[in-house]
Amino acid sequence: MMKRxxxxxxGVFALTLMGFTWMIRSVTNPEQLIIGxxxxxxxxxxxxxxxxDEEKVNLQGNRHGNLVLHKAEIWSFLPxxxxxxxxxxxxxxxxxWAIKGRGNILEIKYNNGHKEQxxxxxxxxxxxxxxxxxxxxxxxxxxxxxxxx
Amino acid sequence: xxxxxxNSRTLGDNIKLGTLTAFSAGMVNxxxxxxxxSFSSNVTGYYAILAAEIVKGNWYQTAxxxxxxxxxxxxxxxxxxxxxxxxxxxxxxxxxxPVSLEILCMLAVGFYGDFFYQETLFExxxxxxxxxxxxxxxxxxxxxxxxxxxKTTHLTGTTTDLGVLFSMFTKEEFRSNPVLxxxxxxxxxxxxxxxxxxxxxxxxxxxxxxxxFYVISLFLVVVIGYDAYxxxxxxxxxxxxxxxxxxxxxxxxxxxxxxxxxxxxxxxxTAC
Numbered sequence: 108m109m110k111r112x113x114x115x116x117x118g119v120f121a122l123t124l125m126g127f128t129w130m131i132r133s134v135t136n137p138e139q140l141i142i143g144x145x146x147x148x149x150x151x152x153x154x155x156x157x158x159x160d161e162e163k164v165n166l167q168g169n170r171h172g173n174l175v176l177h178k179a180e181i182w183s184f185l186p187x188x189x190x191x192x193x194x195x196x197x198x199x200x201x202x203x204w205a206i207k208g209r210g211n212i213l214e215i216k217y218n219n220g221h222k223e224q225x226x227x228x229x230x231x232x233x234x235x236x237x238x239x240x241x242x243x244x245x246x247x248x249x250x251x252x253x254x255x256x
Numbered sequence: 257x258x259x260x261x262x263n264s265r266t267l268g269d270n271i272k273l274g275t276l277t278a279f280s281a282g283m284v285n286x287x288x289x290x291x292x293x294s295f296s297s298n299v300t301g302y303y304a305i306l307a308a309e310i311v312k313g314n315w316y317q318t319a320x321x322x323x324x325x326x327x328x329x330x331x332x333x334x335x336x337x338x339x340x341x342x343x344x345x346x347x348x349x350x351x352x353x354p355v356s357l358e359i360l361c362m363l364a365v366g367f368y369g370d371f372f373y374q375e376t377l378f379e380x381x382x383x384x385x386x387x388x389x390x391x392x393x394x395x396x397x398x399x400x401x402x403x404x405x406x407k408t409t410h411l412t413g414t415t416t417d418l419g420v421l422f423s424m425f426t427k428e429e430f431r432s433n434p435v436l437x438x439x440x441x442x443x444x445x446x447x448x449x450x451x452x453x454x455x456x457x458x459x460x461x462x463x464x465x466x467x468x469f470y471v472i473s474l475f476l477v478v479v480i481g482y483d484a485y486x487x488x489x490x491x492x493x494x495x496x497x498x499x500x501x502x503x504x505x506x507x508x509x510x511x512x513x514x515x516x517x518x519x520x521x522x523x524x525x526t527a528c
Contacts, residue, residue, distance in 0.1 A: 138377040222294065
């Protein structure tokens, strides 16, 4: 009886482990999928406190000292956590990136130590959607849409 | 804290165990949120996330969340397995083994994070997995040895129970019930301790980073060490009282053999 029970327990745990390994191996890791050049195609505030807050948000967003607004940029995700930002004015900047959580958060680290966290809401072969929580006063989510170059 | 089992535990035992482990769980949860941007001491939210990831078809995230939930479950399984299988040989050993494993997990996370962490997704997921397993161990152990009275890694049940208890205290008959009052003290101390641990970790993280895991391990060492100290103290008292008893018996025997009664017997014999 004891032997049979042990076999059942070991079997269930082994099957769980095998199922997990199979799932992980059969899909692409977001850290590999993100590597490459992405062009920003959209930048919108997705959620606001109330209708008509767009102007207020834009003003606060521009005034905010720590907030870096990425608009019309090319983001090149390079291996070893390097990210090259090609800004619309032609100026380049190389910063750091990391994917955290369960593969759902993109963290960007600027060279001055400032960090930004984006919710990686969609990441497929040719499209990436990032959601950025601005701050507690604005309570809006900026949605950044990218297409692979 | 760890020596006693189930109904033989006092309210004081549960409060001591609850506050210390809740403090460390609060620290673990906040530090994992700050370092890895994910919670590690509760899995309720992960069930909802699991369902959401399945609906969205994000199979990588589904697998990861499933593995984390499983590891929390497995931690509980291992803790209770140790308690029920080694209890007869040595109760203290059986109860302290899961905490020792938890300390090892915490030290591993702290050491790896301090010296090798490159912030890759694989590393993040493995370190989070270790923390979830450790929290499963802790919750499994405290629940198992306290007859499900102490659960310290999450506060959903605690908050609900406190709400129920406080509503009961609106009636005099329940207000004067010492069992209910004791339960309220226990749950209240767990809740406060968890929040205190979270605040301390939130502040300390910015100064010591991954070294915070060594501090968490230290708290868990106190949980084990307190009982080891108590056992030594009890043994010392037991041995010294046994020695006293033996010394008294030997003196008594000696007195009987060579002491006062002998001349009386001699006198009696001569009188006869």
